[in-house]
Amino acid sequence: xxxxxxxxxxGPRQAAAIFQATLDLLMQHGYDGLTIEGVAAxxxxxxxxxxxxxxxxxxxxxxxxxxxxxxxxxxxxxGSLRGDLIAVTHQVIRMLTAVPSxxxxxAALGGLERPGLAGxxxxxxxxxxxxxxxxxxxxxxxxxxxxxxxPAMVIDLLAGAVWYRVLIRQTALESGFAEAIVDTVLSxxxxxx
Amino acid sequence: xxxxxxxxxxGPRQAAAIFQATLDLLMQHGYDGLTIEGVAAxxxxxxxxxxxxxxxxxxxxxxxxxxxxxxxxxxxxxGSLRGDLIAVTHQVIRMLTAVPSxxxxxAALGGLERPGLAGxxxxxxxxxxxxxxxxxxxxxxxxxxxxxxxPAMVIDLLAGAVWYRVLIRQTALESGFAEAIVDTVLSxxxxxx
Amino acid sequence: xxxxxxxxxxGPRQAAAIFQATLDLLMQHGYDGLTIEGVAAxxxxxxxxxxxxxxxxxxxxxxxxxxxxxxxxxxxxxGSLRGDLIAVTHQVIRMLTAVPSxxxxxAALGGLERPGLAGxxxxxxxxxxxxxxxxxxxxxxxxxxxxxxxPAMVIDLLAGAVWYRVLIRQTALESGFAEAIVDTVLSxxxxxx
Amino acid sequence: xxxxxxxxxxGPRQAAAIFQATLDLLMQHGYDGLTIEGVAAxxxxxxxxxxxxxxxxxxxxxxxxxxxxxxxxxxxxxGSLRGDLIAVTHQVIRMLTAVPSxxxxxAALGGLERPGLAGxxxxxxxxxxxxxxxxxxxxxxxxxxxxxxxPAMVIDLLAGAVWYRVLIRQTALESGFAEAIVDTVLSxxxxxx
DNA sequence: TAGTAAACGAGACGGTACGTCGCGTCTTAAT
DNA sequence: ATTAAGACGCGACGTACCGTCTCGTTTACTA
Numbered sequence: 001x002x003x004x005x006x007x008x009x010x011g012p013r014q015a016a017a018i019f020q021a022t023l024d025l026l027m028q029h030g031y032d033g034l035t036i037e038g039v040a041a042x043x044x045x046x047x048x049x050x051x052x053x054x055x056x057x058x059x060x061x062x063x064x065x066x067x068x069x070x071x072x073x074x075x076x077x078x079g080s081l082r083g084d085l086i087a088v089t090h091q092v093i094r095m096l097t098a099v100p101s102x103x104x105x106x107a108a109l110g111g112l113e114r115p116g117l118a119g120x121x122x123x124x125x126x127x128x129x130x131x132x133x134x135x136x137x138x139x140x141x142x143x144x145x146x147x148x149x150x151p152a153m154v155i156d157l158l159a160g161a162v163w164y165r166v167l168i169r170q171t172a173l174e175s176g177f178a179e180a181i182v183d184t185v186l187s188x189x190x191x192x193x
Numbered sequence: 194x195x196x197x198x199x200x201x202x203x204g205p206r207q208a209a210a211i212f213q214a215t216l217d218l219l220m221q222h223g224y225d226g227l228t229i230e231g232v233a234a235x236x237x238x239x240x241x242x243x244x245x246x247x248x249x250x251x252x253x254x255x256x257x258x259x260x261x262x263x264x265x266x267x268x269x270x271x272g273s274l275r276g277d278l279i280a281v282t283h284q285v286i287r288m289l290t291a292v293p294s295x296x297x298x299x300a301a302l303g304g305l306e307r308p309g310l311a312g313x314x315x316x317x318x319x320x321x322x323x324x325x326x327x328x329x330x331x332x333x334x335x336x337x338x339x340x341x342x343x344p345a346m347v348i349d350l351l352a353g354a355v356w357y358r359v360l361i362r363q364t365a366l367e368s369g370f371a372e373a374i375v376d377t378v379l380s381x382x383x384x385x386x
Numbered sequence: 387x388x389x390x391x392x393x394x395x396x397g398p399r400q401a402a403a404i405f406q407a408t409l410d411l412l413m414q415h416g417y418d419g420l421t422i423e424g425v426a427a428x429x430x431x432x433x434x435x436x437x438x439x440x441x442x443x444x445x446x447x448x449x450x451x452x453x454x455x456x457x458x459x460x461x462x463x464x465g466s467l468r469g470d471l472i473a474v475t476h477q478v479i480r481m482l483t484a485v486p487s488x489x490x491x492x493a494a495l496g497g498l499e500r501p502g503l504a505g506x507x508x509x510x511x512x513x514x515x516x517x518x519x520x521x522x523x524x525x526x527x528x529x530x531x532x533x534x535x536x537p538a539m540v541i542d543l544l545a546g547a548v549w550y551r552v553l554i555r556q557t558a559l560e561s562g563f564a565e566a567i568v569d570t571v572l573s574x575x576x577x578x579x
Numbered sequence: 580x581x582x583x584x585x586x587x588x589x590g591p592r593q594a595a596a597i598f599q600a601t602l603d604l605l606m607q608h609g610y611d612g613l614t615i616e617g618v619a620a621x622x623x624x625x626x627x628x629x630x631x632x633x634x635x636x637x638x639x640x641x642x643x644x645x646x647x648x649x650x651x652x653x654x655x656x657x658g659s660l661r662g663d664l665i666a667v668t669h670q671v672i673r674m675l676t677a678v679p680s681x682x683x684x685x686a687a688l689g690g691l692e693r694p695g696l697a698g699x700x701x702x703x704x705x706x707x708x709x710x711x712x713x714x715x716x717x718x719x720x721x722x723x724x725x726x727x728x729x730p731a732m733v734i735d736l737l738a739g740a741v742w743y744r745v746l747i748r749q750t751a752l753e754s755g756f757a758e759a760i761v762d763t764v765l766s767x768x769x770x771x772x
Numbered sequence: 773t774a775g776t777a778a779a780c781g782a783g784a785c786g787g788t789a790c791g792t793c794g795c796g797t798c799t800t801a802a803t
Numbered sequence: 804a805t806t807a808a809g810a811c812g813c814g815a816c817g818t819a820c821c822g823t824c825t826c827g828t829t830t831a832c833t834a
Contacts, residue, residue: 012810012811013810013811031306035789035790036789036790036791037788037789038789045811045812046813047791047812047813048793048811048812049810049811051791051792052810052811055791056791106305106306107306109302109303109305109361110302110303110305112302112303112360113223113303114223121361122362122363125361126362140385143385144385145383146382146384146385148383149382150373152364153370153373153377154377154382156354156357156358156362156374157353157354157374157378158350159357160350160354160355160356160357161346161349161354162353163353163356163357164349164353164356165349165353167305168302168305168314168318168356169315169318169319169349170311170314180343181346181349184346184347184350184381185350185377185381185382188378188380188381189338189339189347189378189379190338190339190341191336191337191338191339192333192336192337192339192340205779205780206830207780228819229821229822230820230821238781239780239782239783241780241781241783242779242780242781244822244823245779398805398806399806400806416692417692418611421793421795422794422795422796431806431807432807432808432809433795433796433808433809434797434798434806434808435806435807437796438806441796442796492691493692495688495689495691496688496690496691496692497689498685498688498746499609499610499685499686507747508749511747511748515748526771529770530770530771531768531769531770531771532771534769535769536759538750539759539760540763540768542743542744543736543739543740543764545739545743546739546741546742546743546744547732547735547736547739547740548739549742550738550739550742550743551735551739553691554688554691554700554704554742555704555705555735556701557701563732566729567732567736570732570733570736570764571736571763571764572767572768573767574763574765575764576727577723578719578722578723578724578726591784591785592784593785614816615815615816615817617815624786625786626786626787626817627786627818627819628784628785628786630817630818631785634817
């Protein structure tokens with residue numbers, strides 16, 4: 001008795017091909033080497049069809065990124081705050097340096113001026129932030145943290161350091177960077193006594 | 194003696210008008226609302242002339258940013274590491290939120306894919322980093338820091354937190370943010386016990 | 387008795403609305419401002435439905451013009467050849483200058499390249515021509531005309547003069563034009579003695 | 580020492596190729612098979628260039644028709660009004676039935692709705708009319724015509740008959756048509772008595 | 773003070789992509 | 804059987820900038 005028919009009605013029938021082409025081109029030619037016409041050509045889907053569903057390049061890109069869940073996340077309990085924060089930091093590092101996601105992240109920066117992508121990025125960060133809250137709850141339960149510590153600030157420091165280093169300063173990350181910044185945030189800088 | 198009017202022959206005669214138009218348009222319409230043709234129209238300088246001197250939009254933008262020293266910097270000695278770091282952090286905050294420079298910074302992110310701008314940004318960061326080194330030298334002399342602390346990492350944490358918060362997460366900075374992150378970096382997070 | 391609602395099964399149920407919309411749009415926006423999609427929108431009938439019945443814009447227009455009998459005709463006996471010809475000429479003038487039909491006639495010219503409309507126009511002219519034959523029969527019976535006069539040529543002269551003047555030369559018709567051309571055709575041009 | 584340089588500045592450098600392509604396509608595919616894109620492709624001139632000079636299809640067509648003087652005219656003195664009128668009529672016939680010009684004329688009808696072409700046609704007719712005035716002056720001098728005969732009306736009758744017959748009724752012209760209508764206009768229809 | 777080379781203005785051009793419109797075909801429901 | 808709903812491929816539209824080019828004209832330094 002199942003009714004298959006429209007597989008949800010949302011989006012074009014060839015969404016998969018479109019998204020694939022979108023991300024391919026994004027990675028190959030960067031944010032503004034990504035053109036609707038190019039996506040149409042590569043995906044063999046007509047330009048009109050793409051415009052019918054995605055009013056702008058940004059909307060298309062957003063849909064593609066969401067669809068492909070190109071920016072994964074998860075947060076296992078490692079048993080200690082330090083371990084958890086290192087894990088989170090490594091995750092950020094991986095996201096920004098791994099092959100598909102890193103290019104996408106860079107590209108996303110290219111679109112920050114456009115409200116569409118900016119909103120998407122903000123939302124993505126908010127989601128991550130939310131999913132990282134438990135780390136701090138667990139830490140408080142373990143007595144590793146006082147109640148007044150702002151998780152957002154901690155994440156800003158750690159994630160910010162990585163983004164800044166990788167995307168803006170564009171300088172290679174030395175091994176041990178994650179551990180170093182986490183230790184600094186946890187314990188402060190060593191005074192010479 | 195009679196020093197020639199031409200200050201070096203570098204650049205077009207109407208450089209000032211061109212740069213002004215460039216930054217105006219950048220701020221008004223964002224990175225890719227900035228077009229050479231627009232600059233030509235606004236500055237009343239012929240398109241050909243602009244192309245003669247700046248082979249690309251990025252080159253033009255770089256020249257304009259350098260010329261206008263839109264991203265100023267300086268580092269006074271406040272007498273303590275904490276004070277110096279807070280000053281530096283405030284400077285970053287100001288740069289990213291003040292009216293002309295903030296727009297330019299955002300716009301610069303939009304051009305990170307292009308090697309030209311990316312290099313410019315990298316160079317700018319390197320310069321800043323260099324100019325902030327003395328802070329750490331002074332701190333070591335005061336005994337506030339051991340010799341093995343990496344200044345770059347500290348700056349990554351502080352500047353990164355601000356960039357990340359302002360440009361990527363696009364969330365308002367609460368007052369006291371600078372002090373909070375500096376204190377965290379200096380002293381670590383408070384443990385509950 | 388109970389007359390069926392469906393008048394013949396010929397044509398869509400909403401034929402009236404479709405035709406109305408067709409002629410409205412034709413008159414408002416001209417021949418090629420007339421679009422199937424526009425007709426569908428205005429008549430609230432689905433585009434598919436229109437295509438099912440009328441394979442092309444021309445077919446639709448032809449059907450609409452036939453249905454609305456937008457180009458009426460009739461030929462009363464006025465008692466003299468001159469009177470009859472003047473009546474016919476006035477009829478043509480009215481057709482080309484009156485509000486609904488004039489626009490339609492102009493529009494039809496716009497479609498003369500398409501075989502569909504061209505055929506329709508030819509057919510319409512042939513019908514008119516046929517209906518005007520009796521004028522000449524009556525004239526012959528009255529002795530106003532010899533047997534060898536070609537009615538078609540006379541109509542070509544009179545109707546042609548009006549079409550040419552109104553549609554092609556687009557010059558206002560002075561009052562008395564009909565009488566003047568009829569008299570010329572009947573009696574020739576006056577020689578100076 | 581003459582400076583040739585720009586050969587008059589009016590119009591694109593490749594005007595000839597553009598016009599040729601325009602008329603070719605017009606004749607092959609009719610008025611609305613004539614597309615700017617097609618002209619660009621056929622003439623190897625970039626679409627943008629065409630748009631730079633001709634804001635619309637009609638403007639292009641008008642320019643092409645004027646340039647190629649596709650609708651020639653001239654009026655020799657044959658020694659009698661009858662001869663002159665027959666010559667004029669033959670000229671119209673030739674224009675409407677000859678290979679290049681006839682297609683163009685039909686096509687022009689297709690554009691009568693557009694003010695641009697309508698104006699062009701009106702102007703063309705006015706020019707012709709003007710050039711035919713001398714016929715009537717000569718006739719009056721010869722005593723073949725009274726002073727009050729309106730040349731425009733005569734031309735309307737003759738040219739109208741041909742246009743109507745050829746383009747609207749789309750019926751073949753029998754040989755002798757020109758002479759027949761000229762004689763009718765000159766002498767009227769024969770009465771039987 | 774005249775000559776000359778660099779810089780500039782003017783503007784046509786080929787080219788890519790834009791975003792839109794209407795076409796005519798098709799599939800899938802609902803009536 | 805007819806209609807509605809709407810996705811789709813397609814071709815052309817007219818526009819905006821791109822970056823390149825040629826050709827004259829200015830400018831301002833220098834010989």
